[in-house]
Amino acid sequence: MPPPSRTSWLRLPRPKSFLGLMSLQTGTELASIALLFNKAIGVYGILTLFTGYSLSALQVTAYLYSVLVLAALALCAPHIRKLSPLHTLALAWVHAVDTIVSAAYTAAFAAGWYLAAAHGTAGLTGAGEEGAGAPSNREAPPRRQQQHDEPQAQAAQGKAGGAGVPDTAASIVLVVAFTLVRVYFSLVVMAFARMVLLRFVDERMDEAHDSSGASPDPFAVGAPLGEGWRGRLGRAMVSFGRGYWLGGRKEDEEWARQVNSKFRSSRR
Known part of the structure; x- marks a missing residue:
């Protein structure tokens, strides 16, 4: 083998x-x-x-x-x-x-x-920075209130930034x-x-495989489906990946044997 x-x-x-x-x-x-x-x-x-x-x-x-x-x-x-x-x-x-x-x-x-x-x-971040840097006529809150509000603001910002990740x-x-x-x-x-x-x-069609083992093209000139624009269209579609569309069955049988042998060896 x-x-x-x-x-x-x-x-x-x-x-x-x-x-x-x-x-x-x-x-x-x-x-x-x-x-x-x-x-x-x-x-x-x-x-x-x-x-x-x-x-x-x-x-x-x-x-x-x-x-x-x-x-x-x-x-x-x-x-x-x-x-x-x-x-x-x-x-x-x-x-x-x-x-x-x-x-x-x-x-x-x-x-x-x-x-x-x-x-x-980025636009929201820039707007926030501009708002933070803009002068304000209101009095600054006490330091104790700032210390209380900063963790909440950071948590809200982190939640908004990570909401879209999931x-x-x-x-x-x-x-x-x-x-x-x-x-x-x-x-x-x-x-x-x-x-x-x-x-x-x-x-x-007659079984006349070429040297590569591919089956004959049914859209070829002189073939049953090779007449007119349908034949030209068929030849164009088969020309890309001809080995796949008309590939011989020997390749399929060899691939199946390899898969079966590998599967049996993995079970031992």
Whole structure:
């Protein structure tokens, strides 16, 4: 038996089921429904433009992007149960790209919120210093009263400064958790699209693997799905990550054997 290769452990995960309980097709449908609800807010965001509500350029682009994702879902999602190679592959790309773009938007909004909060805190601090340094016509309170009020003022200031720390930590945890869920959903949809492609190759094309062990491209010129703009679009999508979409089953079998052998050795 050949020794396990290190590169096989660095490959992109290929789930075989959804949460170990449901099929990849069901997982793809649930992931698409979740993405649908997530992007539906873009429609309401566009409607706010007609009410005269002021929005930043970043918010406008985010809402327009949500509408584009909804349109792509409307075109691709109905073909999940039809096992259409082109539409399932396009749906996988929609989920993958949306995961990256949504993470970028989240980081941009978080940075803007942090800068605005820091600016507001600095403004309040500056106003407090100006108020403390401004001359006053009132008489200074007795020294005993000053000693009594100083600890209370320091405690109140510390409480105001640290009030946002738990909220910020909770927000970061939620953002990271939702991002991980998005990544898992994308992996499930991509694995489903890969399964549909390989099944189509098995049923409609001859098993003629190339030197790298990859299956033939169903969108190639002269292939069953290689005609017209659909073929060009399919070839463009498959060209990025060809080893993943059309990778041979030998790699999957080798990876499964390595995982099983490592699991058995860990139990001894």
